[in-house]
Amino acid sequence: MTTDTFTYTRDVALSPARMWPLLTRPEMRAQWGAPDEGMTLETIASDLRVGGTDHQRCGPADAPEFESLTRWYHLGEPDTAVYTEVIEAGGMALGASLVTLQLEPRDSGSTLTVTVAVSSFVGPDMIAEFKGGWDGSMAGLDRLIAQQT
Numbered sequence: 547m548t549t550d551t552f553t554y555t556r557d558v559a560l561s562p563a564r565m566w567p568l569l570t571r572p573e574m575r576a577q578w579g580a581p582d583e584g585m586t587l588e589t590i591a592s593d594l595r596v597g598g599t600d601h602q603r604c605g606p607a608d609a610p611e612f613e614s615l616t617r618w619y620h621l622g623e624p625d626t627a628v629y630t631e632v633i634e635a636g637g638m639a640l641g642a643s644l645v646t647l648q649l650e651p652r653d654s655g656s657t658l659t660v661t662v663a664v665s666s667f668v669g670p671d672m673i674a675e676f677k678g679g680w681d682g683s684m685a686g687l688d689r690l691i692a693q694q695t
Contacts, residue, residue, distance in 0.1 A: 548666040559695045562649035566624040581682030641666040
């Protein structure tokens with residue numbers, strides 16, 4: 547097993563209350579969660595509550611081959627959320643992550659910190675896939691935030 551942790555920090559022009567739905571609502575997550583152009587993130591089921599689970603498919607728009615299973619452990623609206631995410635393909639678990647979202651008020655906006663602790667079940671290349679996916683998703687979130695301001 548291979549592990550890593552990475553953190554993203556952004557100062558954004560939206561208050562925590564305005565950021566919260568962008569980070570948690572499935573229709574908003576679908577807008578920024580796909581890691582690259584030509585990729586899709588579609589929600590199959592969503593239950594946004596502590597103990598609730600989300601089920602998504604991600605991958606090329608014409609054949610999303612990866613499944614993401616999210617379980618919500620903490621929802622402290624509007625400033626903190628914690629969830630796990632397991633990524634599967636072909637019925638095989640490839641890796642898992644623990645994601646912590648934190649929003650702190652700042653002037654008229656907020657500071658967003660996303661911490662992702664990942665474990666790959668299939669070797670170090672999957673860690674790079676997790677990192678690349680999150681890099682792309684965060685760029686998508688930046689674009690969505692810019693549209694909201």
